[in-house]
Amino acid sequence: MQWVWRCFWRLSPGRPRQIVTIPRPDGALVLKDQPLPLPWLAIDAYATRHGIAGDRFDDLVALVTRMDETFLTVWREQQSDA
Numbered sequence: 001m002q003w004v005w006r007c008f009w010r011l012s013p014g015r016p017r018q019i020v021t022i023p024r025p026d027g028a029l030v031l032k033d034q035p036l037p038l039p040w041l042a043i044d045a046y047a048t049r050h051g052i053a054g055d056r057f058d059d060l061v062a063l064v065t066r067m068d069e070t071f072l073t074v075w076r077e078q079q080s081d082a
Contacts, residue, residue: 004063007050011042011064012071035075038068 016036021029043064047057 001063004060004067007043007046007060008038008064008067008071011038011046014042015039032079035072037072038064 015038018034018036020032020034022032023029040061043061047053047060052060
């Protein structure tokens with residue numbers, strides 16, 4: 001499982017991001033940087049580079065995608081608590 005975590009943490013800093021505008025009660029707007037899901041192509045490129053194919057590739061995509069969904073959920077929860 002360490003190989004999956006390694007993939008996730010190596011790809012995570014390069015994830016796409018977007019700027020969202022949040023209106024405040026006083027009428028001001030706040031800009032927030034929000035992470036987006038890791039692209040499938042990034043996982044595919046990582047797998048190709050590291051010789052991961054077949055069932056192992058399918059496992060990598062499924063596990064990294066699930067980890068990423070959890071990461072984004074926790075990130076959103078932390079933002080709503082702030």
